[in-house]
Amino acid sequence: MNEEQIRQLIREEMSGMLGYVFSKHIRILDGRNIQTGRTTGTQIGTETSQKIGFFGKTPAVQQDSIAAAPSMSGTYVQSEQVAQCNRITNLITTLRNLGLIA
Numbered sequence: 001m002n003e004e005q006i007r008q009l010i011r012e013e014m015s016g017m018l019g020y021v022f023s024k025h026i027r028i029l030d031g032r033n034i035q036t037g038r039t040t041g042t043q044i045g046t047e048t049s050q051k052i053g054f055f056g057k058t059p060a061v062q063q064d065s066i067a068a069a070p071s072m073s074g075t076y077v078q079s080e081q082v083a084q085c086n087r088i089t090n091l092i093t094t095l096r097n098l099g100l101i102a
Helices: 003-017 078-098
Strands: none
Touching: none
16 A cells, blocks of 8 residues: 555545544543534524433423412412422423433
8 A cells, every 4th residue: 555545544534523423432531622613503402302411310291390489478378389390390300310410
């Protein structure tokens, strides 16, 4: 194999590695960052059925929405307090499901 053939082989291998489909785990060395564009932005997961997980947590699909808390009446009403607590609990569950909190 001559030098030009070796260069061509390296080009082909590199283009395969730098394509859009990865067949192996992606490793990022310490101190390296992921930079994204400033115009359109970047998505991780382009459909709600695609799964993602963080910090070793099993990947999960997009979590259900959490309804906005109702406005408080200004006086203590137990049902309002329960509704607030339920939304906080749902938020914590969502963060745990994704692995963003323990």
